[in-house]
Amino acid sequence: MHELSLLENVRSILEAHALSENFQIVENITLEIGALSCVELDALTFAFESVMKDSLAEHAELTFKIIEGQGRCVQCSQLTPMSELYDVCVHCGHFRVEILSGLEMKITELKVR
Amino acid sequence: MCGICGCGDSGGQSGKFVPIKNMSFSPVMSSFQYHHREDSVEKSRLIQMEVDLLSKNNVYATKNRHYFQEHGVFVLNLVSSPGAGKTTLLVETIKILKNFFPIAVIEGDQQTQHDADRIRATGGRALQINTGRACHLDAQGIGSAMMQLGIENNSFLAIENVGNLVCPSAFDLGEAHKVVVLSVTEGDDKPLKYADMFYAADVMIINKIDLLPYVDFDVARCIAFALQVNPSIHIISLSATKGDNFGEWTHWLRSSMEKVIKSHAL
Numbered sequence: 389m390h391e392l393s394l395l396e397n398v399r400s401i402l403e404a405h406a407l408s409e410n411f412q413i414v415e416n417i418t419l420e421i422g423a424l425s426c427v428e429l430d431a432l433t434f435a436f437e438s439v440m441k442d443s444l445a446e447h448a449e450l451t452f453k454i455i456e457g458q459g460r461c462v463q464c465s466q467l468t469p470m471s472e473l474y475d476v477c478v479h480c481g482h483f484r485v486e487i488l489s490g491l492e493m494k495i496t497e498l499k500v501r
Numbered sequence: 502m503c504g505i506c507g508c509g510d511s512g513g514q515s516g517k518f519v520p521i522k523n524m525s526f527s528p529v530m531s532s533f534q535y536h537h538r539e540d541s542v543e544k545s546r547l548i549q550m551e552v553d554l555l556s557k558n559n560v561y562a563t564k565n566r567h568y569f570q571e572h573g574v575f576v577l578n579l580v581s582s583p584g585a586g587k588t589t590l591l592v593e594t595i596k597i598l599k600n601f602f603p604i605a606v607i608e609g610d611q612q613t614q615h616d617a618d619r620i621r622a623t624g625g626r627a628l629q630i631n632t633g634r635a636c637h638l639d640a641q642g643i644g645s646a647m648m649q650l651g652i653e654n655n656s657f658l659a660i661e662n663v664g665n666l667v668c669p670s671a672f673d674l675g676e677a678h679k680v681v682v683l684s685v686t687e688g689d690d691k692p693l694k695y696a697d698m699f700y701a702a703d704v705m706i707i708n709k710i711d712l713l714p715y716v717d718f719d720v721a722r723c724i725a726f727a728l729q730v731n732p733s734i735h736i737i738s739l740s741a742t743k744g745d746n747f748g749e750w751t752h753w754l755r756s757s758m759e760k761v762i763k764s765h766a767l
Contacts, residue, residue: 389675390637390667390668390671390672393558393635393637393672394554394641394671395670397554397555397556397557398554398556400557401552401556401557405548405550409548412550413543414621415545418556421569426667426670426671426697427554428691448536462732472696473574473696473697473700473730474692474693474696474726474729474730476729483728483729483732484732493553493554493555494551494553494554495550495551495552495554496549496550497547497548497549497550498547498550499545499546499547499548500545500546500547500548500550501542501545501602
């Protein structure tokens with residue numbers, strides 16, 4: 389359940405930004421999560437309420453922006469879609485694929501007041 | 502009633518009141534007083550940012566890594582499911598290599614001092630971190646543990662993570678390599694089932710190979726799966742208890758250690 393630690397980090401990021409950006413309430417948090425990242429969205433949503441309790445994001449909602457996995461095949465140099473870390477190149481079947489996107493775990497937008 | 506504007510809002514519900522800053526114009530107000538939230542006048546706004554969810558851990562990990570580089574400390578982060586043989590691997594490693602360079606171990610477990618006691622019994626230095634509820638070690642915890650333990654220059658530090666093939670994959674501790682230990686009493690398809698960990702690791706140890714005649718574990722299949730997830734993973738098969746092929750591991754460790762000491766001396 390490392391999602392708990394990730395959310396505790398989200399909470400401290402919010403608290404730091406509340407001072408620098410001068411807001412008191414967070415209404416919405418947009419997270420950009422890659423399809424190949426180690427984050428389980430259900431676990432994140434499940435733990436969100438308890439981690440944010442008594443914080444400035446107590447009543448905030450979570451919005452997920454999912455980034456599809458994509459890699460470049462080392463063998464044939466073509467772009468190939470990836471839904472798992474171990475996916476092979478769809479063009480030539482080679483398994484040496486350099487991941488270009490899909491590992492993201494970021495806060496990208498806050499709705500605040 | 503609100504003490505600032507005199508409205509009828511009692512503010513009894515949590516989240517209704519906000520701290521008032523810079524209220525010095527009123528002699529009766531302190532900065533700790535609260536005023537009801539003026540929903541009607543406060544407008545929502547959007548803030549764009551790009552902050553990694555692991556940013557806090559990564560800052561500490563970078564700090565640890567700098568410290569290790571400056572002091573010539575070669576650090577491995579050992580990860581596996583519970584019972585794969587991480588502690589036995591370390592105990593046998595210390596027995597063989599303790600006369601070549603100083604070795605220290607940070608042990609992570611949810612509870613008990615048992616693993617640190619096993620390391621100390623070999624003459625190695627060990628510090629136990631009990632993570633309690635937490636399922637992984639983090640870089641901040643390692644930073645304070647290494648200060649407590651007192652790491653020598655030109656030494657080897659092994660961090661034995663909590664037995665868990667999921668969570669520790671995301672947390673950089675500042676190590677040179679993540680070493681994933683997989684024993685042949687587990688399934689040979691674990692690299693695919695727990696791909697995050699095998700993707701994050703640089704080295705995979707297939708342990709307990711002395712038990713291969715008694716279990717249904719296909720080493721070639723396991724290696725193929727691991728390479729499919731991580732084509733550059735370095736794989737060593739051995740038995741920590743019986744010593745089978747243990748030399749390949751200690752040789753790899755000694756040559757890695759020599760490189761670190763050499764670059765530290767430069």
